[in-house]
Amino acid sequence: MKKLVLLNFLLTQLIFILPAQNLHWLNQMGGSDNDASYSIAVDDSGNVYTAGSFGGTADFDPGAGTMNLTSTGDKDIFIQKVDASGDLVWANSMGGTGWDQASSIAIDNSGNVFATGFFSETADFDPGTGTVNLSSNGGFDIFAIKLDVAGNLVWAKQMGGTDADEGKSITVDATGNVYLTGRFQKTVDFDPGTATMNLTSGGGYDFFVQKLDASGNLVWATKTGGANTEDSFSIATDNSGNVFTTGYFEGNVDFDPGSGALNFTTLGSQDIFVQKLDPAGALVWAKQIGGTGVENGYSIAVNDSGNVYTTGLFYGTVDFDPNGGAANLTADGLCDIFIQKMSNNGSYIWAKKLGGTGVDIANGIAVDNLGNAHITGIFYGTADFDTDTGTLNLTSLGLSDIFIQKLNTSGKTIWTQQMGGTEIDIGNSIAIDNSGNTYTTGSFYGTADFDAGPGSLSLTSLGVADIYALKSSICDTQSVPICMVGVDSNSTNNLIVWDKPITTNIDSFIIYREITVNNFQPIGSVHYSDLSEFYDVSPEADPNNKSYKYKIAILDSCGNEGGLSDQHKTIHLTATTDSNDDPLLQWNDYEGFTFSTYRILFDSTGNNSWTEVGTAPFGDNAYTVTTVPHTPYSRYVVEVVPPISCITDNTRSNITTLYIVSTEEQEPATSLLSIYPNPFSQSARLVFNNDKREPYKLVLYNVLGAQVWVKEDIYSEEVIIQRGNLNAGVYFIELQGKARTSRARIMID
Template sequence: MLGSGRIKEERKMAPSRLRTARPLIMALEPRLMFDGAAVDTAIHALSVADSPQTAAPAPPVRNEIAFIDGGLKDLNILAQGMRDGVEVHVLDVDRDGLEQMTEVLQGRSNVDAIHVISHGAEGQVQLGTTVLSLSNLDPRGADLRQIGQALTADGDILLYGCDVGQGTIGGAFVGRLGLITGADIASSVDATGTPGNWTLEHGTGAIEATAALSDAAQAAYVHTLAFPAGWGNGGAATGNSMAVDGSGNVYTTGYFSGTVDFDPAGGTTYNLTSTGGNDIFVQKLDATGALVWAVTMGAAGADVGRGIAVDGSGNVYTTGHFSGTVDFDPATGTTNNLTSAGGIETFVQKLDANGALVWAARIGLATSDTGTDIAVDGSGNVYWTGGYNNSDYVVQKRNANGAVVWSKLTSGGGTELGNGIAVDGSGNVYTTGYFSGTIDFDPGAGTTYNLTSAGGTDTFVQKLDANGALVWARAMGGVGADVGKGIAVDGSGNVYTTGSFTGTGDFDPGAGTTYNLTSAGGTDTFVQKLDATGALVWARAMGGAAADTGTGLAVGSSYVYTTGSFTGTADFDPGAGTRNLIGGAGTNAFVSRLDLSGNFVVVNNSPTGAVSVSGTATQGQTLTGSNTLADADGLGAVSYQWQSSPDGNTWSAINGATASTFTLTQAQVGRQVRVVASYTDGQNTAESVASGATAAVANPDVAPIITSPPPPPPPPVVEAPKPAPPKDSGPVAPLVTVVRDNTPAPTTFQAPAAPVVTQTQAPAAPTLAPTGAQTVQTIPATLTAPSAQAFQVAVAVRAAGGGDALVVNAPVRDSVIAEGTRIAVTVPSEAFAHTKADATVTLTATRDTGAALPAWMAFNPQTGTFEGTPPPGFKGEVVVRVIARDQDGREAVQTFKIVVGTAGQGNIAPGQRGGEGQGQGQGEGQGQPQGGEGQGQPQGAPGQTGDSGPMDGVKQANAKPVGRPSLTEQLHAFSFKGGVARQIALFEAVKRGGKAA
């Protein structure tokens, strides 16, 4: 597997490239510490000032510097664990380490010792982007001699890295380094760190310096300073750049040494072996991470792949550097040698989708140069940037065949390096990097466009047109170290860059305008947007007190994504808010998302855990909601909302049900219930999680239980005879009313699997309750039981005067109207009745689910009328629920349908009463059964009711009720099937005018 060490990742696709993490960057401020011995001497001298003793002279103060490579793990332990008096610098892993050392040492000549703490191998030391080895000591002689000139005559260089002085190559490396620098060299011949030791066993000359790290730091550091382990087999590999194509294939380039297994799958092996020193590798994995192919190019020198891109056809483009003679054709039996002029030179290579060589080119500009980044456009033209002679930078365009189209060199009196490159759909080329001093950014002959850094190194952004001519160049930064590292461009030509900065830097490149960003401490990440003319749109800073840097970015249609590294705790919300990430020990990777205006966009973490309901789904029972929720963004206060559904798919809130417990009512019978837990997380994001649904809520009054043995089966009958209306003569019997609230537990029986028919004798006339309140009388009737359903039959009556009641007096029948016709359906005056003459009754209406009526339907509680016009094309039914409520809270409820049908199919217009004809009173008489009571028109729908006047017998809106109600008693059969109560009228006894029927 790819090692966890110095991994540089970039995602690049033409023409718009997704770039991920480059090498992890650490850049700390130099740290000066006082010599502890000198302080102790001063204190001792003060304490004995009055003593005749003569104080011993203080030991001389040594001037020592430690350079720590930024690719090491747990940098803070190393940087903070130095002996007092050692000045500490951390090398940026995205820059040449020797170059950084010479910058620090420029003008100095009194350094007693230089400590270099880095990854090492036999005859090799990692210094930022440079691997210093025996093959490149002489080409880098100028830098090494400058380092040696900073030392005193007996100065020391101590190399802390595994196996640097080991073997013939290691010994030769140490000896040659001593000759070039003139320093005494100390190095390790075994593992350095833990497990291992910090002893430097091999050296040249007399070493006077002691170990740079304190004993406590040596014990606390639990890593070794070997080159990062790669894919296996004891070799070492470092990935420097990554690209992804449209199919999700992943391409990586970098360098390796020894023998490495490039197949990440367990149980399979694909070994490549370097020819000596470091070799270049290119690897392709499919979208699942399985190896497709891997190839290598290299020789005995230091050969490194640094940038990679892929086009729409799967061709792969790489750049980097090499030395000596290298065969860039990875195929066996064929050769394509490139030979450097003696130093380190840049290469550009194109492989096809199968990893076979298409072409390779050498760019030899000086004794030391390298390609750092590469891009490809939709036509296959290739663009790369890099460093030249450790001081200038180059941008070059080659066509799809590898031929040079143009090359542009930017140089001046300072130092500059191109780190990132991008190309837009018109062929304009954008680069970013860093520079110092005054640089002419116009590569054209005879023209000048100078930019001068504010101090230290500043970030630059340069735009060239498709012909390589300067369009514009911009500089941003302050007196600290500011470095541009990643760049991208959107479809409108806006340019986005990221990198690192220290202190306070002005990120508005315009003349006379300022937009300062200040780091929180150490090195912080910046993200900047310039428009197509190079004017500032916005700039943002992110980071903490330690070292943080952006290394790559990508821009989409809505967001800007930035990747890089951070240490410790860093705030990635550049606005007034806070979005802290807390890293582990050492260096950590990050991905940030800003919108196109530079505002932080929360990446929400979904809640984990569950919401559950306990209890029995039966009317009158209490359900309890609970949760085991957790949220990485912070769990806020949890609230609950209970919901019900007729089918488990469509859910509506239950009004007022917002506690963790809920007692089921009649309104939920036959419906499923669930609870939703909601909260607002620590990032101010609303979250909600629903429980599972209960079974349909049961009504305990119709539960299929046996309360008395079933009677023996009588002879089958079809229907109970309906009694003839009584003559209006004889004594007046007490008026009786049906009392819903006091219906007793009825006699029931459980039907067997096969249908059965039972019967009791139907009365010749209605049976009245004896005088006295709450007296229950059972009326016999006929019952037919379908299979596998439970039925119960009962009626409760009481004598008039035994108490007040609000009752359903006459069921409201369904109404059917023609499609497209305006409805006007009125609840009949006899629908409800009250036993109290001065009762005040108020009507309300909803859907049967408790939800509001459709927007097109209105209900007038004064008249009891539903009015409205259905929307065009509407056809179906609306089940409405009318509730009558008196002043004491008694309720009576009726449910019926308003059906919008198809004109001409038995529909009637509003205002008619279907089937109503000539008969007595309210339509009583000899009528057709399907037409209701009376002689009605055959086209009338059964029981159809149209408009009628306001209700009689109840007081609405403070209207005085008229007389005592006429009541109709009904005997019903109740079934319970599938959680839904069903009711069928079996027997009806009519009473009117307050007289017994």
Template sequence: MQIVIHQSITFTVMKSFLVGLLIIAFSCPCQAQNPVLEWAKSTQGNRYSLGKSIATDKSGNVCIAGQFRGTVDFDPGTGVFSLSANSVWDVFVQKLDDQGNFIWAKSFGGYQNDQAYGIATDALNNVFVTGRFSDTVDFDPGAGVHNLHSNGNASYDCFIVKLDSNGLFQWARTIGSTSIDEGSAVTTDNSGNVYVTGLFSGTVDFDPGTGTSLLTSNGVEDSYILKLDSAGNFIWAKSMGSTFGDIGRHIQIDGLGNVVSTGTYTGTVDFDPGSGTYNLSSIGSYHTYIQKLDSNGNFIWAKSVGSTITAGNCVAIDLNNDIYVSGIFHVIGDFDPGSAVYNLTPKGNADAFLIKLNSSGNFLWATSTGGNSFDASTSVSTDRSGNVFATGSFSKTVDFDPGVSTYNLTALGSYDAYIQQLDSNGNFLWAGSMGGTGSDVGYSMAIDGKRNVYLTGLYTKIADLDPGSGVFNLNSNALNEAFIQKINQCANGGVDTQVACDSIVWIDGITYKSNNNTAQFRLLNKQGCDSLVSLNLNINRSNQKVDTVNSCTAYTWINGVTYSANNDTARYILTNSTGCDSIIRLNLKINSSQRTERIKACDSLKWIDGITYTEDNDTSQITFINSLGCDSVVKLDLNLGRSSSSVDVATACNQYTWLDGNTYYASTEAPKYILTNSGGCDSTVHLDLDIKKVSSDEILVKDSILTSQATNANYQWLSCGVETNRILGANERTYTPVLNGNYQVVITQNGCIDTSECIPLNYYVVPVYGPFNCKSIYPNPSHDRVYLELGDLENVEISLYSLHGELIGQERVEAGPVHLLNLELPAGVYLLRVNSGNLNHSCRLEIN
């Protein structure tokens, strides 16, 4: 039934960068090849179990919903994870990873029959399950309790339950009447909203919250569509039905968020759930309908196909928003929902059909599959390459090629499960069967983003779950068991035989430096196929050698290049016997040398040729014979600098520190100092120093007259104190102070400046006369004016001096008794002198 082709691709790579060719080769799409079984797993119990619906999540895990009786081990590996049913049938939810390893399993059920019909996941890997239950059921599979009650103990109500990715309970909702209500299928959109379709009877409140949204069936049972948000809150509900029985069987969301559903109806049904009318009528009982609503539940279109007893079981939507519906039909029927006719005729009691419509509901093609017994399709799905897969059950011998060719499969038992693959145009690609001598059914399928196909259903006794030529038997310990299988569409890869030199960077990004036949890498092409490639690597070795050459003249090497100087960097690559590089490195020494002696000297140079050169020279040369017998030519490049000398004429006062670091105190012409000039030669500097001095810095004091002992000089007398201040106008050799104090003179002579020591003068005695004293001056201190109480003094001379004896101001007052003296002076201490007749009084005055 299938042949696996292992490709052996050989590249001889002489340079490691050519490995890029390998990557290009493996980037091509998978070639046409039959899908192969990757793994198959089953539950193991003591009664019954069957998988009714399957879905994959964003992480590549697979989730299965179904029902079971008795005790069942849901861990398909070596471990054990058993759950026990409370009643005839309980619901189970099982999660495996993409390798078929057990992650978790949950169950819930009461004491009646509880069954799961649909499962879905959302973008966050939450799990949603729908079906029907009776009586009271705790829908929290964990330690908590969340009981829901059906509206009639003998009836069934629909349930919708949400678990997170770890199987933890999130919420559960129920809708129903006192009759039969069930959820047939569930799906989600990109926003996490939840959609359920199924059947209901009587009047049902479809708002599972505190609100009310009543719908009433027109007949025994009507189909419905319910939309909840991710938290289980009601958004909208719609119903469609006639006075007979109508059932919603499956539902999907297209790429634009529209809601596409399929099911069966009888009689005349208005498929516009809004205020409009869009009637479709069946011929006989059970026609298949396909209905499309927008995300708000508004009617877009509805189509009807088939004839008496035609049931649409499943709907799928491809990347182009084209729609596929599969199911079962019993008599000849028209499967073109438009004005044209496209009849399909069953070959036996019932055949499977598959129909494709575009996004507008227009007919594209239809096929049927069956033999002379009973055959049905229960599920359909598409991959991202546009291929369509169907599963179900068949009996006896069936031709699974709907075209002119034949591809027969024969059931080993009463019924076998099958998988059929067609391309987007309905052309046959491949088919396979799974089963044994009992009854085996494929109920549901899902395809992940890597185009892996997952199936679930039931098998009995011993069943071969490999749809290809291989054998993979599963044994049933109970009357029937649930199976889960993964089928890989893509090529299984091959062996990449590589021959490389020294090392290679393979498609896994690893650098290999030795032979290797164990490395493997899984490639993913643009169709989503992954392919396991094995490496068969043979590493050959490059070699190197050095070509050592001695030559008296320029040398032409194997690379055609002539070298006139020593060289140890030249490389030349040949190919050795293994096809790898043979790298030759040149080690060349030119023994006939020529060199230039570049010499800088001062004034003259006697060179190796015995000649003394007193000028620059770049023409002289001398030739020797070296130890290898080759000429050794030495050229002279002479640059002569010139020595120089200069005199540093300096004049200084008292002393002078020269550039030799010495301090000289007398005139001299003896010192000299040697520097280096710009030509690099000696520059001798001679010192011609003239030391000037002041003839004398002494002061002669006689009475109140101060006389400098220095003659023929410039003078500036100073008053010594807290601050030394120049005395204005005191620039003569002699100076007569008007006050006692300390004085010194600055002498400028012969370009030199010298300052004498401070000399004290105590010549003046200040007498105190009459009633006028320093208390007669007030306020003191003062800011800008003082009063003088002069009494009966007449012809009073008032003089103001600085503390250094400098006269600041003077005025004369004819008579008292009180005189106001306005002062505009900087803050400081002054001397105020009052003279009148025999009165000569001096007082300290402070201005602030």
């Protein structure tokens, strides 16, 4: 079977803001019959699962190998697992002599696989060498199965009566409870065990919601319906275990499955419903959306915040605010697509429409961890996929084309993809992983182009229709501004800080430094998951030598690098003394954001205990310190507070230390200290005059003003200074007496 792997193969496509598509892989499965995939799911490891039906012999290895499955009857169930690269892990078939179909698939946190659908006659649900036969009680019965991570059967359950009953959707919560929804007619026993839990439809079809535990035992089951037909197509749960379903209903229906009553009557032939049950199966709320025509809810999803997203089709004019307000949308053709967002308590947030003059249907919806909605389905003719005031027309190549679309949290179109050929091509299901990659599946007839841009990437079905599954990521290559640049607290490295955009398609951030005038070169990168800061540790970027300019760029998950940000320039500070021997500080202006004031900070301890001693307006690049007494190891920095919030709240210059190499006496100097050799490697001799035989204290400071060596109660006139563990560099000696203090600079080589 055919598999196309396109890692880092970037395709430019006609979409709303012209991002790039990275089609990681595209798989084709099928044979000489009509084969279709109805559901797709992805686990936390990136394994991808599809489920549907096939006839005859079909090859389910999308690579160069062969993995043929042969149906026993008209149609058999298939479940396939591929790894994150799209390579086959396993594929299983289940079925009998009739028509058997998997309509929905779900994965739990342990990688177990759950599926539901329908089967007829007698079907074997053990995909291995054993036999687990289930026999339908009527036309179709509902099944629910659990497979382990290797595809082995754990359990298989059936529910059904004398008519045609179908499981349409399945999901599983964090504790392993399993939820199903679908439709049934007449009386059906919903206890898959030895007990009985009969539910009876009110007329035609009613819809059911069922909860099983991880072992497949019944927890509860509910039914909702009236005298006509009600159908539920999709089910989802929130983090609290509440259960949400959507579908359509006809006529008058009581949506309280308990002893109460909550009656809705359709405005047209079919209206949409959204129902919420609590973890015990009791009604929390139900909503009706409809107009004078036909409206169906086909898919539902709930994000981590509990917001509820639904999609499907509508005809004519429909008010999508179910709570008394007005949010009318009008279809342009036979039927248009709707996407609706409500809060967890059923309050209306927004509704959007897509479509044209033909038939446009959304079959699947998924929500990423940022609250963006992703949908897939079909469209015919020319359809406008801009949910706002603009226009984004796509025209199908055949009877129907596949579309994939992403909307932001406000319902605005982010991008739209089109795939298809001259016949019928269908998008049935969509899933999103934690990195924002998109997975879709469905079926295609004849030859279909899966390149969403101007290029061509075609697959041709082997029979009537084949299955496709693909993994892609869409990247909006963008730039991100630097928040600030500065110098670290030890005055040894420059620090670059930026605000991390909330998105799912950034791989990393690339940091650039100016090497020559206006020539910026990359010096390092930081992964998106790491803290948004970078220390430039290169010896070529010593903050104590001069100021430096930096820019930043984004590398997206498609491998595209965005444009460089505006530059930021560090502050470089120097210190001398003026004619009055007061400290004179000078610096260059900070570049990168607008500000009004520099703060001048002072430290005499060597422990980064900074005190503000003055301010200077922007544009002034010098300041004379007269507010504090100068000490022999006074340290200064200049600081600016960014106008926007960063992960650090200020940017500082390098630390500059002002030393006075002299002898200070309260009486005329009668002696000077001398040091030899200077520089020295292992030891040096310090000689001074102590004719009064008073005690002296000898202190050695490093260039940051920190004490690194002290000797007290010195009465002799000679001291040996041992290098010990001191590093090579410049140091300052201070010889402190009662009436005099002498200072000198020494070097260790």
